[in-house]
Amino acid sequence: MSFKNKTLGEFINENQHAFKYTTGELSSLINSIRLAAKVVNHEVNQAGLVDITGAAGDTNIQGEDQQKLDVYANDIFIRTLINRNIVCGITSEEEDDFIVVNSQDENHQNKYVVLIDPLDGSSNIDVNVSVGTIFSVYRRITPIGTPVTMDDFLQEGRHQVAAGYVIYGTSTMLVYTTGHGVNGFTLNPAIGTFYLSHPDMEFPEDGNIYSVNEGNYLEFPEGIKKYIKYCQKLEEDRPYTSRYIGSLASDFHRNMIKGGIYMYPKSTKNPKGKLRLLYECNPMAFIAEQAKGKASDGYTRILDIKPTELHQRVPFICGSKNMVEKAEEFMKEFS
Ligand code: AHM
Numbered sequence: 284m285s286f287k288n289k290t291l292g293e294f295i296n297e298n299q300h301a302f303k304y305t306t307g308e309l310s311s312l313i314n315s316i317r318l319a320a321k322v323v324n325h326e327v328n329q330a331g332l333v334d335i336t337g338a339a340g341d342t343n344i345q346g347e348d349q350q351k352l353d354v355y356a357n358d359i360f361i362r363t364l365i366n367r368n369i370v371c372g373i374t375s376e377e378e379d380d381f382i383v384v385n386s387q388d389e390n391h392q393n394k395y396v397v398l399i400d401p402l403d404g405s406s407n408i409d410v411n412v413s414v415g416t417i418f419s420v421y422r423r424i425t426p427i428g429t430p431v432t433m434d435d436f437l438q439e440g441r442h443q444v445a446a447g448y449v450i451y452g453t454s455t456m457l458v459y460t461t462g463h464g465v466n467g468f469t470l471n472p473a474i475g476t477f478y479l480s481h482p483d484m485e486f487p488e489d490g491n492i493y494s495v496n497e498g499n500y501l502e503f504p505e506g507i508k509k510y511i512k513y514c515q516k517l518e519e520d521r522p523y524t525s526r527y528i529g530s531l532a533s534d535f536h537r538n539m540i541k542g543g544i545y546m547y548p549k550s551t552k553n554p555k556g557k558l559r560l561l562y563e564c565n566p567m568a569f570i571a572e573q574a575k576g577k578a579s580d581g582y583t584r585i586l587d588i589k590p591t592e593l594h595q596r597v598p599f600i601c602g603s604k605n606m607v608e609k610a611e612e613f614m615k616e617f618s
């Protein structure tokens with residue numbers, strides 16, 4: 284990456300015209316997420332200092348309560364989106380219910396809703412492993428001028444107009460799509476600017492990485508067990524390897540670059556799967572399809588599932604097209 288690379292701000296401006304509703308609202312929205320991501324990144328990078336500066340739940344030197352990072356990230360994203368007056372509603376993995384946002388004139392004129400998992404994989408923070416933010420954007424379906432309703436949030440994933448993730452890792456990256464391919468931007472922390480580092484990202488059609496929490500193996504459906512055994516069987520076309528971070532954005536990101544499959548099937552412990560359809564699976568599925576990959580619950584395309592509740596969980600299989608199709612074959616035959 285050099286200073287010849289485009290910045291995220293330049294990229295957003297240049298690609299605004301490619302979006303069918305060209306009011307600039309979606310660009311402002313992505314810009315707000317970019318800003319909030321930088322603020323959260325700064326805080327996540329301080330996490331290792333917690334023993335020195337005080338743990339979450341403690342009171343800091345100014346007498347303010349220190350927040351847990353996931354609560355902090357939630358506040359930052361929600362406040363940034365509300366303050367910039369560009370969305371009509373927000374729902375978050377950290378909130379029980381959706382938030383109705385009034386535009387400045389209190390007239391509910393904005394068109395977009397944002398669904399967000401502000402700090403996914405947050406149990407990894409204590410051990411200095413990457414965490415992420417995952418976001419998803421839809422156009423409201425209820426009339427402009429009225430408050431948003433649950434229907435605006437419970438849209439099938441195929442109606443997303445944008446989705447993306449941020450990884451707070453060895454480098455901080457923002458990867459997103461507005462339905463015209465997937466592009467990745469890396470933060471230069473010295474100057475606080477994201478640069479286009481990964482243009483036109485695509486999953487290789489095939490891969491050799493499978494990512495799953497094998498601690499739950501005995502509880503998995505038969506089709507998944509058989510697929511895992513298939514991955515482990517050493518044959519000429521299958522020198523597979525297992526990689527699992529336990530932080531969805533990072534596992535997905537690695538698999539998109541190298542070729543692989545991520546699975547969070549249902550199990551006795553999580554009878555519907557663990558991951559949330561609205562905050563985790565739909566945005567990742569949209570990005571995966573835009574990057575020529577696939578995402579399914581084992582039988583059905585994730586983006587075609589009609590959500591019935593905000594915090595709904597679904598089994599999730601996502602990654603290189605041929606690998607996901609193979610896992611689906613095993614599900615059809617054995618589960
Ligand atoms: P969270 O939303 O509570 O952080 O859980 C989601 C995370 C994903 O990032 C990750 O892929 C998965 O949970 C790991 O779960 P497990 O520890 O059960 O393997």
Ligand code: MG
Nearest residue numbers: 376400403404
């Ligand atoms: Mg999560």
